[in-house]
Amino acid sequence: MPASRLDLPGASLLALGLVSVLLALTQGPSWGWTSAWVLGLFALGLLLFAALAAVERRRESGWSSHRSPYDGVSTYELLQRS
DSSP: OOOOOOOOOHHHHHHOOOOOOOOHHHHHHHTTTHHHHHHHHHHHHHHHHHHHHHHHHHHSSTTTOOTTTTTTTTHHHHHOOO
16 A cells, blocks of 8 residues: 555645634634624635635545446436345
8 A cells, every 4th residue: 555645735724624613613602603703714614625625626636536336326226226
């Protein structure tokens, strides 16, 4: 098995997205759920998670590059196989 390399862009986007969302969740009660800071942190987290998905989709070894043997198979076909 080849040694795995650290996915620095993916790890950074994931970490920053999680920090943003978790900070919004923990500070929401004290800052107010509709405050600009909390809404901005949620929006930033969403943006970072979308960027993470885009980066990983383009990577050859990213989490979205793994294919299922059932890709392109309809639910009806899967049910007929059992």
